Amino acid sequence: MQRLRLGVLGAGRGAGLARAVALAPSVELVAICDADETRRAAACVATGVVGLSDYQALLDSDRVDAVLVASPMPLHVAHSVQALAAGKHVLSEVTAATSLEDCWELLAAVRRSGLVYMLAENYCWYRPWSLVLALVRAGHFGEVYYGEAEQLQEFKGGFKPLDQGGTWRAAELAMRLGNHYITHHLGPLQMAVGQPITQVICHGSGQRHLPWAVADSTNTVLAETSGGAQFRLRLDFFSDRPNSYTYFGLQGTTGAYEAPRAASEEHRLYLHGRTAPGTWESLWNYADQLPAAWADIPPTPARETHDGGAPLMLEAFARAVLDGTPPPVDVALALNLTATGLLSELSRQRGGAPVEVPRFGLR
Ligand SMILES: NC(=O)c1ccc[n+]([C@@H]2O[C@H](COP(=O)([O-])OP(=O)(O)OC[C@H]3O[C@@H](n4cnc5c(N)ncnc54)[C@H](O)[C@@H]3O)[C@@H](O)[C@H]2O)c1
Known part of the structure; x- marks a missing residue:
């Protein structure tokens, strides 16, 4: 081959x-x-x-x-x-x-x-999300109109002021307002809806931990797609709390999903007409609908992390070059997602005013 x-x-x-x-x-x-x-x-x-x-x-x-x-x-x-x-x-x-x-x-x-x-964007290949996307694509969620996600990763010890050895991480993530690490969470959500992001709003808490930093301790982005779907994303590299950076939630007209925020919780799914009304069931009840390629990834603990699908992401890139299949996160989508984060800074500077996001040719 x-x-x-x-x-x-x-x-x-x-x-x-x-x-x-x-x-x-x-x-x-x-x-x-x-x-x-x-x-x-x-x-x-x-x-x-x-x-x-x-x-x-x-x-x-x-x-x-x-x-x-x-x-x-x-x-x-x-x-x-x-x-x-x-x-x-x-x-x-x-x-x-x-x-x-x-x-x-x-x-x-x-x-x-x-x-x-x-x-x-390895989070687009996060194993539970692969299964959620498979269920979305099979029509189980109906029309998806809302998604949410959180990057809560206590990292303030890793930031230093720029004049004291701070790196690009501090420059981008501690010295700027807005969500500049947005693709990890906006990417997977966008894939569930398949529409470009057209508008962004950002609010923030103010910086409560590092006197020299500009970024909010926690900020919230609201992003809207061309078809009116809404995404809510929280970014927080500063707050004292346990980490939680693989939380996703999704809502469609006939289905809902919530990821665990802590190890004691499970991936919860509700599908209208299948799950008992008013209850959740385990996402893994539908494991037989995972894309077949997952069978080639050894079932180690690493497979279950946010990076567990990295080989499938590399494979998708290779197939795009070798066969001409469209890359799942092509340049237009990469830029639409990235620009949503960049323009969240402008929205935050303007007190949460809505800012239009370029589509970069995405339809
Ligand atoms: N997807 C994920 O889960 C994930 C996780 C961590 C980092 N990242 C991303 O990966 C990127 C790298 O992160 P990192 O933590 O490795 O950063 P880093 O700053 O620790 O490492 C970057 C490396 O690039 C090398 N480098 C830079 N310019 C070079 C050049 N012109 N020639 C040769 N070497 C050069 C540096 O020597 C350095 O070792 C970042 O953009 C980060 O956002 C993604």
């Missing part, structure tokens, strides 16, 4: 995805590039591929068909544009861009290149 030869840029998050390639039969890992020698060496030992320190050398290699861009978020567009210009397909880590100008630049570069660009 012909395989997609993948080079990885960035041996932090990228090293984890490089290991996931072992479970993606259509992908061959060929090189890992990172300027940091220690990280590069560790990733190369773990995967057995060659290491490079220079990104251009990775792009110049005729052994590389595609690049996984897992560099810091503010560099995704520059590194993706550089890869496309070198004739390499791109799988980009989240989010796609950190400014609206960069969104338009990326769109133009992808269109110009004729190559495949996909956002590596």
Whole structure:
């Protein structure tokens, strides 16, 4: 079988995805590039591929068909544009861009290149959500008109002021208002509805923990789709509380779903005409409707995490390049999701005023 030869840029998050390639039969890992020698060496030992320190050398290699861009978020567009210009397909880590100008630049570069660009939004392949999506696509939820999700991840110890060693994480996630990590949760919700996001509103609590930070301790985004569906997303990297970053809820005219917020809870489903009225049943009662590809992922605890579907995401990217199937999170969707987060900053600055979100060609 012909395989997609993948080079990885960035041996932090990228090293984890490089290991996931072992479970993606259509992908061959060929090189890992990172300027940091220690990280590069560790990733190369773990995967057995060659290491490079220079990104251009990775792009110049005729052994590389595609690049996984897992560099810091503010560099995704520059590194993706550089890869496309070198004739390499791109799988980009989240989010796609950190400014609206960069969104338009990326769109133009992808269109110009004729190559495949996909956002590596692994939450879209979260195993329980794969099953929810299968049930939605089989019509069990009727028309989906509401979704909600939360990224509650106490991370304030990981942020430092920019003049005291703070990195891009602090710059993007502590020094800006709005939800700039939005694709993890908006992506899966959008997939259940299949319509572009057209408007965003953002409110916030104010910063209650780090005196130097700009971001709200907790913020709420309301996003609306072209067909009037509503999504509510909460982002919180600061509050003192147990983490919960795989909570999703979905409501359709004939079905509802709620993910667990704590280990003691379960994935709950209500389907009109199937579930006893006024009660929940386990989502896993419908496990036979999971996409067949899940049978190839070993049933380890890792499979049940937000990253458990990473091999299926890599496989979807490879099939898009090798067969011409549409990438599930193509450039237009990647930018529509990313721009919703970027424009949530503007809404928050304007006291929660609604802001229109560009569709980037999405219908
Ligand atoms: N999908 C997920 O669940 C998930 C999880 C973690 C991080 N991420 C995303 O992955 C990306 C990377 O995150 P991270 O935690 O690894 O960041 P990081 O800053 O820890 O690592 C980035 C790496 O890229 C390397 N790098 C940057 N520019 C380079 C260049 N020109 N040449 C060679 N090496 C270069 C750096 O040396 C560094 O090791 C971020 O965009 C982040 O949002 C996603």
